[in-house]
Amino acid sequence: MTRVALVTGAAGGIGRATVARLIDEGYAVTAYDRDGAVRDLDGPMVLPVVGDVRVREELDAAVAVTRERHGRLDAVVAGAAVVAGGSRLWETPVEQLDDLWAADARSVWLTAAATVPVMLAGPDPAGCRFVAVASAAGHRGLYGLTAYVAAKHAVVGIVRGLAADLAGTGTTAAAVSPGSTRTPMLTRTAELYDVPESDLAAAQLLGRLLDPDEVAAAVAFCCSVAGAAVNGSVVHADGGFR
Numbered sequence: 001m002t003r004v005a006l007v008t009g010a011a012g013g014i015g016r017a018t019v020a021r022l023i024d025e026g027y028a029v030t031a032y033d034r035d036g037a038v039r040d041l042d043g044p045m046v047l048p049v050v051g052d053v054r055v056r057e058e059l060d061a062a063v064a065v066t067r068e069r070h071g072r073l074d075a076v077v078a079g080a081a082v083v084a085g086g087s088r089l090w091e092t093p094v095e096q097l098d099d100l101w102a103a104d105a106r107s108v109w110l111t112a113a114a115t116v117p118v119m120l121a122g123p124d125p126a127g128c129r130f131v132a133v134a135s136a137a138g139h140r141g142l143y144g145l146t147a148y149v150a151a152k153h154a155v156v157g158i159v160r161g162l163a164a165d166l167a168g169t170g171t172t173a174a175a176v177s178p179g180s181t182r183t184p185m186l187t188r189t190a191e192l193y194d195v196p197e198s199d200l201a202a203a204q205l206l207g208r209l210l211d212p213d214e215v216a217a218a219v220a221f222c223c224s225v226a227g228a229a230v231n232g233s234v235v236h237a238d239g240g241f242r
C-alpha cells in the first residue's frame with residue numbers, strides 16, 4: 001500500500017525538501033504550487049500541479065487528479081505562504097494584513113476543507129495526517145512583521161480547532177513551526193530587515209540557520225502513521241528559540 005500525500009508550497013525551500021523526504025519514505029506526492037517551477041519535480045512518484053492555495057476550485061482540482069491517479073489521500077502538508085512586512089503596525093497599510101490573511105491563513109483553512117473529507121472517506125482515516133507549516137512567528141511577536149505574525153498565529157488556531165473537529169476519526173492535525181531556514185523566504189525576510197541572512201540565526205540556540213531538509217524531517221514525522229500522538233499541537237522545529 002503506497003501512502004499518498006499532497007504538499008502545497010512544493011516549489012519552495014521547505015516544501016520541496018518535504019516532497020523529497022516523503023518520496024524517500026515511499027509516498028506518492030502531489031506537489032502543488034503557483035510557481036511553474038514545481039513542474040521540475042516531475043517523476044514517477046510526483047504529480048506536479050500548478051495552482052494557488054487561495055483558490056478553492058484550484059485546490060479541488062488538485063485533489064481530484066490525486067484521487068484519479070491513486071484513489072486515496074493520506075497526508076496533507078499546507079506549506080505555501082508568503083512573507084511581507086518591514087514597518088511597524090501603524091505604518092503598515094491594512095491591505096498587507098488582508099493579503100497575508102488570504103495567502104498564509106485562509107489558505108490553510110481552504111486546504112483543509114478541500115482535503116480532509118477525502119482523507120476521512122479513504123481506506124485508512126486513522127492513518128491520515130493534516131500538517132500545517134506555521135512559524136516561530138505563530139508563537140511570538142517579531143517586530144516589523146505583525147501581519148505575518150497574526151496570520152501564523154491563526155494557522156496554529158486552525159490546526160487546534162481542526163484537531164478538535166477530527167476527534168474520534170483517527171485523522172490528526174498538527175503544526176510544525178520552523179525557525180530561520182535557508183530558503184528564498186529567508187532571503188526576503190533578511191531584505192525586509194536589511195540585515196545579512198546569517199543574522200537571522202542569532203535567535204536560535206543551534207547558532208546557525210536550519211537546512212530545509214531538517215524542517216522537512218519534522219514535517220515527515222508528523223505525516224507518518226507513527227506521528228498520531230502529535231495532534232492539535234505544535235512541533236517547534238526552530239533549533240531552540242532564545
Ligand SMILES: NC(=O)c1ccc[n+]([C@@H]2O[C@H](COP(=O)([O-])OP(=O)(O)OC[C@H]3O[C@@H](n4cnc5c(N)ncnc54)[C@H](O)[C@@H]3O)[C@@H](O)[C@H]2O)c1
Nearest residue numbers: 009011012013014034035052053080081135180181183185
Ligand atoms: N524559511 C524560513 O525561515 C521559515 C521560517 C518560519 C516559517 N516558514 C514557513 O515555512 C513555509 C515554507 O516557506 P519557505 O521558507 O520554504 O518559503 P519559500 O518562499 O521558499 O516557499 C514558499 C512556496 O509557497 C509558494 N506559494 C506562495 N504563495 C502561494 C499561493 N498563493 N499558492 C500556491 N503557492 C504559493 C511559493 O511559490 C513558494 O514556492 C511557509 O509556510 C513559511 O511561512 C519559513
